[in-house]
Amino acid sequence: MPDDAARAAQAADTPIEGRVDPTTYLIGPGDELALRYSDLLEPKLLRVAPSGELLLPDVGTFRVAGLTLAETQARLKEALKPYIKGKGFVLALSKPRRFRMPVLGDVERPGSVTLQAPVRASEAIAAAGGITATGSRRGIEVRRSSDTLRVDLVQYTRGGDLASNPLVFETDVIYVPPARKRIEVLGAVPHPGLYDFVPGDRLSTAVALGGGTLADAAPEAAELARVKADGTRTVEKIAIVEALASPGGAADPALLEGDRVFIPSRSHYLKGAHVEVEGEVARPGPYPITDGVDRIRSVLERAGGFTDQADRAAMRVERMVKDEEPDSVFLRIALQQEELLAGSDRAYVIAKSRERQALSAHVGVLLDAGDERGDLPLRDLDRIVVPKRVPYVSVQGEVKAPGYVPYREGWKVDDYVKAAGGTTSRAYKSRTRVTLSLTGRPVAAEDVGALRPGDQVLIPSKPDRNPWGTIRDLIGVVAAASAIVIAVEAVNQ
Numbered sequence: 001m002p003d004d005a006a007r008a009a010q011a012a013d014t015p016i017e018g019r020v021d022p023t024t025y026l027i028g029p030g031d032e033l034a035l036r037y038s039d040l041l042e043p044k045l046l047r048v049a050p051s052g053e054l055l056l057p058d059v060g061t062f063r064v065a066g067l068t069l070a071e072t073q074a075r076l077k078e079a080l081k082p083y084i085k086g087k088g089f090v091l092a093l094s095k096p097r098r099f100r101m102p103v104l105g106d107v108e109r110p111g112s113v114t115l116q117a118p119v120r121a122s123e124a125i126a127a128a129g130g131i132t133a134t135g136s137r138r139g140i141e142v143r144r145s146s147d148t149l150r151v152d153l154v155q156y157t158r159g160g161d162l163a164s165n166p167l168v169f170e171t172d173v174i175y176v177p178p179a180r181k182r183i184e185v186l187g188a189v190p191h192p193g194l195y196d197f198v199p200g201d202r203l204s205t206a207v208a209l210g211g212g213t214l215a216d217a218a219p220e221a222a223e224l225a226r227v228k229a230d231g232t233r234t235v236e237k238i239a240i241v242e243a244l245a246s247p248g249g250a251a252d253p254a255l256l257e258g259d260r261v262f263i264p265s266r267s268h269y270l271k272g273a274h275v276e277v278e279g280e281v282a283r284p285g286p287y288p289i290t291d292g293v294d295r296i297r298s299v300l301e302r303a304g305g306f307t308d309q310a311d312r313a314a315m316r317v318e319r320m321v322k323d324e325e326p327d328s329v330f331l332r333i334a335l336q337q338e339e340l341l342a343g344s345d346r347a348y349v350i351a352k353s354r355e356r357q358a359l360s361a362h363v364g365v366l367l368d369a370g371d372e373r374g375d376l377p378l379r380d381l382d383r384i385v386v387p388k389r390v391p392y393v394s395v396q397g398e399v400k401a402p403g404y405v406p407y408r409e410g411w412k413v414d415d416y417v418k419a420a421g422g423t424t425s426r427a428y429k430s431r432t433r434v435t436l437s438l439t440g441r442p443v444a445a446e447d448v449g450a451l452r453p454g455d456q457v458l459i460p461s462k463p464d465r466n467p468w469g470t471i472r473d474l475i476g477v478v479a480a481a482s483a484i485v486i487a488v489e490a491v492n493q
Helices: 002-012 069-079 121-127 153-159 203-209 240-245 296-302 328-335 343-355 364-368 413-419 467-492
Strands: 032-036 044-047 053-056 060-063 090-095 098-105 111-116 140-144 147-151 173-176 182-187 193-196 223-227 233-237 260-263 274-279 285-288 316-320 358-361 383-386 392-397 403-406 433-435 442-444 456-459
Touching: 044 053, 053 069, 060 069, 069 090, 098 121, 111 121, 121 140, 121 153, 121 173, 153 203, 182 203, 182 285, 203 240, 203 260, 274 296, 296 383, 392 413, 413 456
Parallel strands: 098 173, 182 260, 274 383, 392 456
Antiparallel strands: 032 044, 032 090, 053 060, 098 111, 140 147, 140 173, 182 193, 223 233, 223 260, 274 285, 316 358, 316 383, 392 403, 433 442, 433 456
């Protein structure tokens, strides 16, 4: 209760924003009006009753709640004509009212707040402690009887659009929804980033949210990336100039949740400096970069971070071979990863990578361990690949219960073989092979330490060592050779 009293006292001392506009200020209970005309030596103070009515001696009551100050002045002047001699009629706002209204949803202190008229939606939200980290700054609702107004605090703060931050009254209810849906604006705009999506948003809206285009923007090369309901991704050219020239027109397409608008800079778009993010991230796709400046972590943040299924340690960056020589750091990590691969396996990775004219640097282990060496500067056309985590190890061949064994950190080949029931009598243990999920290459079991999720263990069968079977095979071969000799002799005769 003391907090409520303190906030009420603070509201009473809140200065009025600008002047009170008689054509927009709505009269409400608690407003104090000053009436003056030629027969009065001092102005008469009139207070609007809780019922919304104004009492005038000798005239009666007038319902004024909901009228503007200008409308109230005109009606009272008409009603007082028989009682007023001369001119000089003036009705002015002497003291604006204080009132309480509900502010609900994702705000720090949902409930009723004390405000002083005139007040805008943003001030009411601030009085409730502001929007929480999970709340939306767009699509906020002012529920007013059968009508609902929309509040867009991004448009208001970025563009000074007063219509996006309307005046609110005691009969209103403000609701701040959670931020569930997003769109993204990237490239040559002052404020690139993620924004709350509101149904009805268009291309022109996205550009406005980003603060408009910068001087070096190349709007003719702008693109709209969209993920369809079936999971397929499309990228199409968009006409930024036409959309801004005619908002809401045919050239200003409506946006959907998850859309990404990219407006390149004129100094960079011709060479197309971008990277491709693939696999288990929230928003896979191409991302523009500043060549040699942007790093892996920053691009992953723009891609929404990892999904729950991401194998972070197995993340890699692939780079075309033509770019390997000037980047010694990338080359060193790509070629010298003792903590990941054995020497022969490194050679295999390099050989396979060269087949597609690329080198692959497995930076996931480094980044997962907090080693900043893994946060490489990115180059144009790099590919960041985040594979899906497979939470098991496959054990096949001569074991009693072949199949998939749940992954356990630190377990080695023998541990997984035991979990699969142990080996059979036909197991050729010395020829056990492990196919590494990191490289796809089979290696000898003795060359592998702790296994990773997705690795595959294969224990082959022993070769058939039946001596009678061997003798039988030899007799068959000799008999076949004799038949050939006999056939040759018959031909010669």
